[in-house]
Amino acid sequence: MSSVSVDAWMQEASTVITANAERLTELDSAIGDGDHGTNLTRGFRAVIEALAAAEDELPPGRRLILAGKTLVSKVGGASGPLWGTALRRAGRSVGDAALDGPALADALDAALAGVVELGSAEVGDKTMVDALTPATQALRTAVEAGEPLADAITAAADAAAEGARSTVPLQARKGRASYLGERSIGHEDPGAASTVLIITALGRALEG
Numbered sequence: 001m002s003s004v005s006v007d008a009w010m011q012e013a014s015t016v017i018t019a020n021a022e023r024l025t026e027l028d029s030a031i032g033d034g035d036h037g038t039n040l041t042r043g044f045r046a047v048i049e050a051l052a053a054a055e056d057e058l059p060p061g062r063r064l065i066l067a068g069k070t071l072v073s074k075v076g077g078a079s080g081p082l083w084g085t086a087l088r089r090a091g092r093s094v095g096d097a098a099l100d101g102p103a104l105a106d107a108l109d110a111a112l113a114g115v116v117e118l119g120s121a122e123v124g125d126k127t128m129v130d131a132l133t134p135a136t137q138a139l140r141t142a143v144e145a146g147e148p149l150a151d152a153i154t155a156a157a158d159a160a161a162e163g164a165r166s167t168v169p170l171q172a173r174k175g176r177a178s179y180l181g182e183r184s185i186g187h188e189d190p191g192a193a194s195t196v197l198i199i200t201a202l203g204r205a206l207e208g
């Protein structure tokens with residue numbers, strides 16, 4: 001059965017975020033403080049370094065916890081604690097097991113629960129939750145229907161992209177963008193956009 005390699009996921013996420021950093025920062029310039037691309041680029045580079053320095057025997061769950069801790073410590077913006085908590089919770093959920101379809105479904109559920117607990121955003125508040133929620137649901141539905149993990153991840157990435165697009169007409173109710181009130185309408189949420197990239201990266205981190 002195929003599974004996700006944590007190190008490959010983080011490497012692919014780092015690569016795609018770095019390649020899209022300018023776009024993420026532009027989105028954040030429109031409704032935030034223009035640092036989302038640099039925040040995540042710096043954070044995921046630090047994650048890659050931390051994982052490279054970790055022992056080879058460190059199991060997948062512990063690798064995710066290390067990645068999450070690194071994001072919390074290296075990223076000052078909201079996205080650091082939020083994605084850091086997400087990855088730590090995911091790691092606790094996975095434990096020593098392989099990150100196969102059912103484990104990934106549970107891990108994403110745990111990640112989303114952590115983000116909601118920390119930031120108390122709901123779907124429709126124009127945040128990363130608007131992308132992560134449908135992605136998590138789509139992945140679970142596909143895994144429980146017995147679809148191959150690659151297809152389940154594609155479904156999750158598509159759902160995340162649709163969720164991110166759905167943030168455009170919304171008024172932000174959480175985070176910096178909420179300070180803009182109605183002026184936040186008409187722009188895609190940067191955190192939802194980067195969530196699409198991070199979920200899509202899962203599909204390039206499959207092994208077995």
Ligand code: ADP
Pocket residue numbers: 028032033034035036039040076077078079080082115118119120121126127128129174175176189190191192
């Ligand atoms: P900051 O706003 O502190 O500069 P970033 O620019 O790195 O941090 O991240 C901004 C993103 O964080 C937003 O686009 C949004 O998706 C997400 N975000 C902000 N606050 C919350 C929250 N309370 N819950 C969930 N996501 C949030």
Ligand code: MG
Pocket residue numbers: 028032033034035036077
């Ligand atoms: Mg910002």
Ligand code: MG
Pocket residue numbers: 033035076077078
């Ligand atoms: Mg900031």
